[in-house]
Amino acid sequence: MGRKFFVGGNWKCNGTIDEVKKIVNLLNDGKVPSQDCVEVVVSPPYVFLPLVKSSLRPDFHVAAQNCWVKKGGAFTGEVSAEMLKNLEVPWVILGHSERRALLGETNEFVGDKVAYALSQGLKVIACVGETLEQREAGSTVDVVAAQTKAIAEKVKDWTNIVLAYEPVWAIGTGKVASPAQAQEVHCELRKWLHANTSPEVAAKTRIIYGGSVNGANSKELAGQPDLDGFLVGGASLKPEFIDIINAAEVKKA
Ligand SMILES: O=C(CO)COP(=O)(O)O
Numbered sequence: 001m002g003r004k005f006f007v008g009g010n011w012k013c014n015g016t017i018d019e020v021k022k023i024v025n026l027l028n029d030g031k032v033p034s035q036d037c038v039e040v041v042v043s044p045p046y047v048f049l050p051l052v053k054s055s056l057r058p059d060f061h062v063a064a065q066n067c068w069v070k071k072g073g074a075f076t077g078e079v080s081a082e083m084l085k086n087l088e089v090p091w092v093i094l095g096h097s098e099r100r101a102l103l104g105e106t107n108e109f110v111g112d113k114v115a116y117a118l119s120q121g122l123k124v125i126a127c128v129g130e131t132l133e134q135r136e137a138g139s140t141v142d143v144v145a146a147q148t149k150a151i152a153e154k155v156k157d158w159t160n161i162v163l164a165y166e167p168v169w170a171i172g173t174g175k176v177a178s179p180a181q182a183q184e185v186h187c188e189l190r191k192w193l194h195a196n197t198s199p200e201v202a203a204k205t206r207i208i209y210g211g212s213v214n215g216a217n218s219k220e221l222a223g224q225p226d227l228d229g230f231l232v233g234g235a236s237l238k239p240e241f242i243d244i245i246n247a248a249e250v251k252k253a
Pocket residue numbers: 010096166170171172173174210211212213231232233234235
């Protein structure tokens with residue numbers, strides 16, 4: 001099948017220089033499976049990217065948490081895909097639900113961002129996910145399909161995209177999706193890719209889960225057939241992030 005397990009750590013808007021140094025030391029000392037078995041990418045705030053990149057172990061990589069929708073210029077406060085490329089930051093997270101909800105990023109805007117970042121040679125962790133209201137209304141699959149469609153309309157080549165399913169109700173709440181709930185949506189997303197992109201894209205694209213993942217629940221989640229890794233928030237700042245990376249071993253069994 002060839003979908004390498006992927007573990008992302010989204011540090012969000014957290015950290016001081018000292019705290020960042022501590023997390024990097026913790027990561028550098030962690031015992032994890034080889035790069036053949038798991039791809040690890042951590043995403044500090046922009047301002048810490050050079051520090052993390054220069055001090056992080058070479059088998060782990062970095063991601064930005066966002067970038068501007070087109071070429072840089074007169075866009076105060078933004079950071080462009082070209083700048084990330086210039087800093088040799090290989091990955092960027094786009095469409096996180098916090099940006100969709102708090103900063104008004106629409107499906108279309110996220111689709112444009114993904115397409116532009118890819119065009120500049122970045123790899124993208126593209127996030128989708130429903131709110132509790134949407135889940136209770138029975139529209140989970142429609143919501144994530146619409147979010148994915150807005151990306152698929154702008155992108156032909158999915159090689160450099162990892163799709164992150166992050167139910168909004170599970171983010172930062174301690175209410176993790178059950179393995180069955182996660183598997184159901186991952187399977188629907190894969191079916192959607194099969195029908196609307198190509199069977200090859202559906203088979204190869206990694207679909208990772210995010211929302212209250214921790215050291216204790218990561219193994220059982222990793223056992224789900226359509227779950228190819230995690231995007232971790234709170235626990236990515238703690239020693240248990242190493243345990244979550246080690247959940248990749250489940251796929252080998
Ligand atoms: O938003 C997330 C990762 O992008 C998940 O956050 P938590 O792991 O803190 O729930």
